[in-house]
Amino acid sequence: MEKLILDGKAVSKDIRSNLAVRVEELQSKGVTPCLATILVGENPSSETYVKMKGNACKKLGIQSERIHLSSETTTEELVDTINKLNHDDAVHGILLQHPVPEQIDERKAFDTIAIEKDVDGVTSTGYGQTALGFGEYPSCTPAAIMTILDYYDISAEGKNAVVVGRSPILGKPVSALLLNENATVTTCHSRTKDLPDILKRADIVVAAIGKPSFIQGEWIKDGAVVLDAGYNKGNIGDVDYDSCYEKASAITPVPGGVGPVTISMLLKHTVDAAAKKL
Amino acid sequence: MEKLILDGKAVSKDIRSNLAVRVEELQSKGVTPCLATILVGENPSSETYVKMKGNACKKLGIQSERIHLSSETTTEELVDTINKLNHDDAVHGILLQHPVPEQIDERKAFDTIAIEKDVDGVTSTGYGQTALGFGEYPSCTPAAIMTILDYYDISAEGKNAVVVGRSPILGKPVSALLLNENATVTTCHSRTKDLPDILKRADIVVAAIGKPSFIQGEWIKDGAVVLDAGYNKGNIGDVDYDSCYEKASAITPVPGGVGPVTISMLLKHTVDAAAKKL
Structure with a gap:
C-alpha cells in the first residue's frame, strides 16, 4: 500500500509564504x-x-x-x-x-x-460558533488538522472519524470540525470502553489524548488516516508511530506533523484579524 | 426482557409540580x-x-x-x-x-x-458553554433527553451513544451533553454510511433526524435505550415504535415522551433565570 507521510513542515511552509505576502501588503497599507x-x-x-x-x-x-x-x-x-x-x-x-x-x-x-481577537480559539463563544459552522478562528490544533487533510486532498465526507480525546481546545473542536465536513464522528475518552474495537472502524483517527505512543497499530484498520495531535515530553506523539505507520495509508509524524501547522494557524488567524482593520 | 416505557408525562408532572412551588416562593418575594x-x-x-x-x-x-x-x-x-x-x-x-x-x-x-435570558438555549455562546460543560440553559430538547435518563436512573457513563441528527438545537447539543456524561458519542447524519451498522453498537440511541418512523427495530441492538426526539406531522416520531419497542430495554413514546419534558425544561430555565433576580 502507498504510504503518505503528512508533512506538516511542507504545509506550514506553504501557509507561511502566503502569509508573508499578506503581511507585506497589510504593512504597505x-x-x-x-x-x-x-x-x-x-x-x-x-x-x-x-x-x-x-x-x-x-x-x-x-x-x-x-x-x-x-x-x-x-x-x-x-x-x-x-x-x-x-x-x-x-x-x-x-x-x-x-x-x-x-x-x-x-x-x-x-x-x-x-x-x-480570539485568534487562538479558546472562548466559549468561539467554540460555539465553530461547532455551529461559522467560527472564524477555530482552535489552532483542530484547524491545523483540517488544513493538513485539505492540503493532501483527504476528504472527510462520509468517513468514519474517531477522535480520541475531548479537551475544549482539541478533542471537542476537532470533532465538531470533522462533523461539519460530513464525517460521522465518534468522540472517545478515558471512560470509553473497547477503544480498540471502536478504532478498528475508523477511516480517520485523531489522537489527542496526551498519552505517549498510546495508539497501537493493531488497533487501527488498514488504510486509516492517522493524525497525531499529541505532544508529550521528549517530542513523542500519542500514536505509536512505527506500528501505526505499517497499517495507515497516511500519517503525521511527531515532530513535524500537526505541531508546525498549529503555529501557522495562529499566525494566519492573526493576519486575518488584522486584515479586517483595512 | 423487561420493557421500560419512558413516560415523559410523568417526568414532566414531577418537574412542573416542583416548579409550581418555586414560582409561588418567587412571587412571595x-x-x-x-x-x-x-x-x-x-x-x-x-x-x-x-x-x-x-x-x-x-x-x-x-x-x-x-x-x-x-x-x-x-x-x-x-x-x-x-x-x-x-x-x-x-x-x-x-x-x-x-x-x-x-x-x-x-x-x-x-x-x-x-x-x-437564553432559556431556550439557542445562542452560539450558550451552545459553547454547554459543550464545554458549564452551560446553564442547554437547548431544551437535549436537556429533556438528559432529564429523562436521569429520572429513570439510566446512566450514560461508558455507554456507546449514537445520535442521529446534527442540528444546532438538537443533535449537536445532545451529543455534547452525552459526552459530558462520559458516554462515547457518535454523531450521525444524512451523509453517514452504514447507519444500521453504527446503530447496532449503540447502548443509547437518540433519534433527531426529522424523518417519520425512520429508525427500524432491526437496526438497533437488543436492550438499547431509545430516545425519540422526532416530531413529525401527525404526531409521529423518528423511530418506528413497534419494531424498536421489541428490541429496546427502554423507549420514549411519541407523543408523551420527549415532547412534554422539552416544554418543562423551558419553564424550568425561565424559573431558574428569575430566581437569579432575588
Whole structure:
C-alpha cells in the first residue's frame, strides 16, 4: 500500500509564504498585524512555547507584544490585562498561554478575550460558533488538522472519524470540525470502553489524548488516516508511530506533523484579524 | 426482557409540580418569572407551539409576554425587539420561535439574545458553554433527553451513544451533553454510511433526524435505550415504535415522551433565570 507521510513542515511552509505576502501588503497599507501573548507565572515549557510563537511572528513581520505576569496574578488582574488588550486598537489577536496558575479562573480569563481577537480559539463563544459552522478562528490544533487533510486532498465526507480525546481546545473542536465536513464522528475518552474495537472502524483517527505512543497499530484498520495531535515530553506523539505507520495509508509524524501547522494557524488567524482593520 | 416505557408525562408532572412551588416562593418575594415569546410571521404550527408554551407558563403562574411581528419584519427590527427585551428587567427569558421568515438572519437574531435570558438555549455562546460543560440553559430538547435518563436512573457513563441528527438545537447539543456524561458519542447524519451498522453498537440511541418512523427495530441492538426526539406531522416520531419497542430495554413514546419534558425544561430555565433576580 502507498504510504503518505503528512508533512506538516511542507504545509506550514506553504501557509507561511502566503502569509508573508499578506503581511507585506497589510504593512504597505499601514496595518501591522500584532499578536499579544500573555504568560502567567514561571513555567519553562510555557515560556518556550510563547517564545516560539513570538519568533514565528517576527519572521513574518507580525508584531508580537509579550506580556509576562507574576505567578501571584489574580483572576481580576488577568481579566483587567485582557480587557486592556481588547480595547487596544493596535492589537489584533490575544493569546493567553495555557496553563495559568491554580488560583486563576482560566475559563473566565479565556472568555474575557473579545471574540474578534480570539485568534487562538479558546472562548466559549468561539467554540460555539465553530461547532455551529461559522467560527472564524477555530482552535489552532483542530484547524491545523483540517488544513493538513485539505492540503493532501483527504476528504472527510462520509468517513468514519474517531477522535480520541475531548479537551475544549482539541478533542471537542476537532470533532465538531470533522462533523461539519460530513464525517460521522465518534468522540472517545478515558471512560470509553473497547477503544480498540471502536478504532478498528475508523477511516480517520485523531489522537489527542496526551498519552505517549498510546495508539497501537493493531488497533487501527488498514488504510486509516492517522493524525497525531499529541505532544508529550521528549517530542513523542500519542500514536505509536512505527506500528501505526505499517497499517495507515497516511500519517503525521511527531515532530513535524500537526505541531508546525498549529503555529501557522495562529499566525494566519492573526493576519486575518488584522486584515479586517483595512 | 423487561420493557421500560419512558413516560415523559410523568417526568414532566414531577418537574412542573416542583416548579409550581418555586414560582409561588418567587412571587412571595416579589419576583414573577416572565418569559417573552417572539413569533415572526404567520406559520400555523409555530403559532400553536407558542400558544402551548404560553399556556404552560400560565398554568404555573409564569407570566408570558407574547410578541407577534409581521412576516415582513427585517433582521434589524427583530434585533431591536430582542435588544429591548434584553434590557427589560421584568423579562427573565426570551424565546424566539423557529423558523423565522426567509429574509431574516436567524442566527444573528438568536445570537442577539442575552446569554442570561437564553432559556431556550439557542445562542452560539450558550451552545459553547454547554459543550464545554458549564452551560446553564442547554437547548431544551437535549436537556429533556438528559432529564429523562436521569429520572429513570439510566446512566450514560461508558455507554456507546449514537445520535442521529446534527442540528444546532438538537443533535449537536445532545451529543455534547452525552459526552459530558462520559458516554462515547457518535454523531450521525444524512451523509453517514452504514447507519444500521453504527446503530447496532449503540447502548443509547437518540433519534433527531426529522424523518417519520425512520429508525427500524432491526437496526438497533437488543436492550438499547431509545430516545425519540422526532416530531413529525401527525404526531409521529423518528423511530418506528413497534419494531424498536421489541428490541429496546427502554423507549420514549411519541407523543408523551420527549415532547412534554422539552416544554418543562423551558419553564424550568425561565424559573431558574428569575430566581437569579432575588
